[in-house]
Amino acid sequence: MIVVRTPFRISFTGGGSDLPSYYRSGHGAVVSATIDKYMYIAIHPYFQDKIRIKYSRTEDVDRIEDIQHPIVRECLAWRRIPLGMELASFADVPAGSGLGSSSSFAVGLLHALHAHRREAVSPEDLARAACQVEITRLREPIGKQDQYAAAYGGLNYLRFNSDESVSVEPISLDAGGRDEFERRLLLFYIGQEHKAGEILAEQSRNMADDGKFGLVTRMVEIAERFRTALERRQFGECGLLLDENWKLKRRLASGVSNERVESTYRQALESGATGGKLLGAGGGGFLLLYCEPEHQGRLRSRLAELREMPVHFSNGGSTVLYSDAANTDAQDQTALETV
Secondary structure, three states, rough: OOEEEEEEEEEEEOOOOOOOHOOOEEEEEEEEEEEEEEEEEEEEOOOOOOOEEOOOOOHHHHHHHOOOOHHHHHHHHOOOOOEEEEEEEOOOOOOOOOOOOOHHHHHHHHHHHHHHHHOOOOOOHHHHHHHHHHHOOOOOOOOOOOHHHHHHOEEEEEEEEEOOEEEEOOOOOOOOHHHHOOEEEEEEEEEOOOHHHHHHHHHHHHOOOHHHHHHHHHHHHHHHHHHHHHHOOOOHHHHHHHHHHHHHHHOOOOOOHHHHHHHHHHHHHHHEEEEEEEEOOOOOEEEEEEEOOOOOOOOHHOOOEEEEOOOOOOOOEEEEEOOOOOHHHHHHHHHHOOO
């Protein structure tokens, strides 16, 4: 039995610059933080000579290539896992809500498969492998920020380089500063789960337009300013930068925002928030807001019809919570093929 826990993330600034259509012409940059909401992956021996997968549905298959879940199929094929395995996933928040759930699933599953083989694996290797699965093998039109956030964890400045490398730079902010910043952040669930790939595909195509490309360049500059403001504990400036970033982001593709999102955001600003953004690619999910504590009661009253989820940062990335892989039959282990 193996259980792996992988965090979800909230991104503050620079989203979209992690797409290859942008960073291959220079570099992208994102500021993000993992939170105490997680994807759990469990692997357990299965009595039948099959593979059973449990997520929002259940699959029982005789061959890996028959698996319908694309990430599971590609991860198991890549790692050459034998039959006789049961795999289950559980999540603290729904998919399509803008918290990077698909990449947390990919990172967590790959981590569990390494643990199944009793292999140590670094956050860098996990993140690169998850990118390989999602972007290269499945050809999803997504960026790299979610995989790196999930694998490393913490509050980070992520730089996406033109040579395909990614630099993960922890932001220098002590525990007291993190708590102070955290208290000024609110998350409200708007709903309307979205397909991030469709929005990101349009955004990627739009990078051929000089005007759209320039918008992302400005967002990369905002990410650098946001990091500086955080390290200087200028949290009020962070709220204003969130607003500036959102005004640029919603111009990148037609599906990023909609009437419901815009109406909710206007109400938030009128009630004391100084900035915010829709998390993820856009369209729906969670709305992140920056609001000083003295105004939060008024803001919560104004958005009372929405479900609020408390914001608490997490420090660690993907973690093996439990593993008895050491008791796995050695014969089964030698049958597995190395990546």
